[in-house]
Amino acid sequence: MTPETEDALAQMIMAADGPLRIVGGGTRPVGHSMGAALSLAGMSGITLYEPGALTLVAKAGTPLAEIETRLAEENQRLAFEPMDHRALLGTTGEPTIGGMVAANVSGPRRIAVGACRDFMLGVRFVDGAGNIIKNGGRVMKNVTGYDLVKLLTGSYGTLGVLTEVALKVMPDVETQVTLVLQGLDDNRAVAAMAAAMSSPFEVTGAAHDPAAGRTMLRLEGFATSVAYRAQALLAVLAPFGTATVEDDPTTVTASWAAVRDVAGFADQPGDVWRLSVKPSDAPELVAKARARGVIYDWAGGLVWLICEGDLRARLGDFGGHATLIRGTADVPVFQPEPAPIAAMAAGLRAKFDPRGLFNPGIMG
Known part of the structure; x- marks a missing residue:
């Protein structure tokens, strides 16, 4: 099924x-696929873009690449740096703006600017009874209800x-650099990242x-500001070793795209887990995980792991969430919720999708 209008949907x-x-776009399959495919590919296109108002509205099936190309023409960007899952998951197709929003996909810059959710202005959607619902608008405002x-x-x-x-977009930056510490x-x-x-x-x-053996810190903005902040940050990092500054635009962009997309795991076999924890807890949990591969992002608040079996059982009770992103382990994809939250979530699903479609x- 591939509807082309809301009414048809x-x-x-x-x-x-x-x-x-x-x-x-079929690039981020989650869990075990069930049911008849309902594709939003036929509902595509940017319906409103006001660069001066930093606002963009697009249909859910619009390819993310189309959005980013249009923004680049006005020297703007999606500040939350959405991840491209294709290499990690071995999928094809084109990521869509609707899929990005549905999964709240956000990249390394989340620690500075927030997640996809923080840039959302409005949505239109169809609920499980076939009602067309609109919420929000095209400007940031206080929410009632x-x-x-x-x-x-x-x-x-x-x-x-x-x-x-509908999303808020942001201006692109003039320059960016990466400060790199080796061997920590x-x-x-x-x-060092916390400092x-x-x-x-x-x-x-x-x-x-x-x-x-690389620890990376990124600075972005106007060239003079970045140069000043890089020198000042070198002093902050001095207790951890001598950092070097990478300032080649191509190298910097490629390095952070690799972090964003977890490129280091793309060709490695095994289950891939996404661990969201308090940064200071991360090293101890990684040691318990006995993983074959580890990448820290968000200053340690997000950890990607390659390890087999039930990671949650191995870690025991911990303050965080472990999500199975890729693999065959016979466990729930998402961290099981405490009973009160699970009951609330089930109640919401029953209201919005009473038939469980x-x-x-x-x-x-």
Whole structure:
């Protein structure tokens, strides 16, 4: 099923007699696919773009590459740096703006500017009864009543089928550099990243690759400001070793794209887990995981791991979430929720999708 209008989509949902598997570009499959495929590919196109207002509205099936190309023409960007999962998951197709929003996909810059959810202005979607619903608008404002924009972002299509999204975009930067420390163990690397993040020098990326022995800190902005902040940050990092400054634009861009897309795991076999934790807890949890591959992002708040079996059982009770991104382990994709939250989530799904049509089984 590939509807081309909201009305056609609503009719398909009302007529559905079984589960529906919501598909954007097909680049981020989550869990075990169930039901008939309902593709949003036919609902594509930028419907409004106002560079002066930093606002973009697009239909859910619009390829993300089309969005980014249009923004680049006005020297603007999606500040939250959405990840491209294709290499990691071995998928093809084109990531879509709707899929990005449905999964709240965000990259290394999240630690500085926030997630995809924080840039959402409005949504249009069709619920499980076939109702077309609009929430939010085209400007940031205080919310009264239910904030369905935030609720739908990251819901993985379990509450409704997104048809259109409105986002705040941001100006691109003049220059960026990476400060690199070599040879730190995980504890020292996390401490160095914490020192950088707590400095006033506006770090927009903090990652550590134990296999490569590289700890990376990114600075962005006007050239004179970046040059000043880089020198000041070198002094902050001095207790951890002598950092070097990488300032070749191609190298810097490629390095952070590799962090964003977890490129180091793309050709490696095994289950891939995404661990969200307090940064200071990360090294101890990584040691417990006995992983074959590790990449730290978000200053240690996000850890990518290659390890087999049930990672959650191995870690025990910990303050965070472990999500199975790629693999065959017979465990829930998402961290099981505490009973009160699980009951609330089930109640929401029952209200928005009373027949249980949308992506059943993915989130509980």
